[in-house]
Amino acid sequence: MALASRRRPTPLRAFASVLLAGALALTATACTSGGDKGGGPSFQGGSEAGDQPKATAAITAPAADAKDVPASTEISFNSKDAVETTVVVKNAAGAAVKGTLSAAGTWLPDNALEYGTTYSATVTATGDDGKPATVTSNFTTMAKPGKQIRVTSFLGDGQTVGVGMPLIVKFNQPIPKDFRDDVQRRMTVRATPAQEGIWHWVSPTEVRYRPKTYWKANTKIFYKIQAGGLPMGGGWYGRSDLTVDLKVGPAVVMTVDNKNKKMTVKKDGKVIKTIPISLGKKSTPSSSGTMVVIEKLKKTVFDTMDDPNPANRYVTDIEYAQRLTWGGEFIHAAPWSVASQGRTNVSHGCVNMSTANASWLFNQTRVGDPIVVKGTERKLENGNGWTDWNMSWGDYVKGSAIPPEAASPEATTVPSTEPTATTAG
Known part of the structure; x- marks a missing residue:
């Protein structure tokens, strides 16, 4: 919005817990009858004793007539005894700039300002006497940076x-x-x-x-x-x-338990399928921890010919692959291990299941769906995939x-x- 306004005494309460620069400050300030041309804050409190408005306003940054101001600049201001405070910023052509008031008591443009342009900022504070106190300050943004x-x-x-x-x-x-x-x-x-x-x-x-x-x-x-x-x-x-x-x-959430060699799939809190699986054998164990689906590949090729251990080298066509780690752990179809699924671990670290189950699961999930693997010999290393949920x-x-x-x-x-x-x- 071009004209930003704040009122009291009914502030909007945010329902999310947030980390903010600070609470909105309504700071008492000294007043003068005009702007400070020395580069400091600009104040306004009225010009005649009998007509002075109850409220006062001050622009504290950018300084009056400041040059080389970053195009990201905020307008910092104070007001005292104000029922309503508005901020209007205009470019050299007189067009209003869209912006919003922040919780920290500043005005922030909705988009970066133009480089090498002069702007005017006007803050108006109105008290319960209905008399507005207005202050205006000019500043010029920096030239476009090379870096x-x-x-x-x-x-x-x-x-x-x-x-x-x-x-x-x-x-x-x-x-x-x-x-x-x-x-x-x-x-x-x-x-x-x-x-x-x-x-x-x-x-x-x-x-x-x-x-x-x-x-x-x-x-x-x-x-x-x-x-x-x-x-x-x-x-x-x-x-x-x-x-x-x-x-x-x-809410699709997958849970794999090494103890019973099964994956439980829940959708919006309800179990929709239990799938027999096979995890990594002892020499190549699967990771225990909370991961999310990073990418989905209906058909791909697993090529491990650069593995230093000859026993782990292979090239295999794979269907319905869902990546879980950067280290190469996937959920995927493994028709060659169906007899072991639900019974013993035979994979190279992946979550193996039948082609039918892998196809069904592939059609249920999205990138970002979480999977929790429990009870394996190896713990998931943070950073090996999107492990944000593996941290407290x-x-x-x-x-x-x-x-x-x-x-x-x-x-x-x-x-x-x-x-x-x-x-x-």
């Missing part, structure tokens, strides 16, 4: 994924630790229905998001990375913003660039036109 970082998402618009699917965002240059919190604050996830979740830095070039528990079936997810023009360290800036709109399918929630939170103590079960946010809660961090 830009590209931001990409593994998932795209319109996809339907499993309930264990992490949101995966990558950068083509490493983000220094000191800048990851700034980047993370520009990464928002809106889930309908709202669910608690957090971003976790897997590496300097990759960050993922997962909810505290599996996504609820049929959840709608929108996430936005407002990286355009954002400083990312070492003179690098974000190249552009990124948005993704997708949904979650039914406490350990996952530690991967956030925003301190865990900043989390709040019910974070106060400013009023928004959005119908659902927004989570960040």
Whole structure:
């Protein structure tokens, strides 16, 4: 929206637990009768004693007439004794820029600002006396930088994924630790229905998001990375913003028990099939842990001729393969081991089942559906696949660039036109 507004005393309560920069601050400030031309905050409190409005407003950043401002800049402001505060940002042609108020008490453009352009920001605070206090400040954005970082998402618009699917965002240059919190604050996830979740830095070039528990079936997810023009360290800036709109399918969860050599398949909490399986033999055990389906291949070829152990070398046509780890563990059809399925382990680490069962399962699942394997000789190594669910929630939170103590079960946010809660961090 071009004109952002906040009112009190009825703030919108976010129903997701989030990691945010801070609560909305309505800070008392000193007032002067005009803008500060020395580059500091601009204040407004009225010009005549008898006509002074009760409310006051101040723009604290960017500084008045600032130059070389990043295109990602927020408008920081304070207001006192205001029933309603509005923010309007316009470009040099006088056109309003769309933006929203954040929970931290700043105005954030919906998209990166234009490079090398002068903008005006106007904050109006109105008290219960109905008299507005208005302050306007100008600033000019920097020239387009030569060093830009590209931001990409593994998932795209319109996809339907499993309930264990992490949101995966990558950068083509490493983000220094000191800048990851700034980047993370520009990464928002809106889930309908709202669910608690957090971003976790897997590496300097990759960050993922997962909810505290599996996504609820049929959840709608929108996430936005407002990286355009954002400083990312070492003179690098974000190249552009990124948005993704997708949904979650039914809750299909697979559980494999090495003790009885069976897979139990549940859909939306109900058992829909029990499948006899064969896991990895002692020399090539399957991994125990929580994995998700990474990719699905109706037909493929397993070629292990580069294995240093001659006993593990083979080339085999495979049907209905569903990858679980980067190390080569799959669910797949294995007609050659049907006699062992449900009885003994004979595979090279994969979850073997009959062709009929593999075909049936292949038609039930989506990328991102979780599978829990129990009771094998080897534990799943974190990082060997999308192992986000193999970590406890406490350990996952530690991967956030925003301190865990900043989390709040019910974070106060400013009023928004959005119908659902927004989570960040």
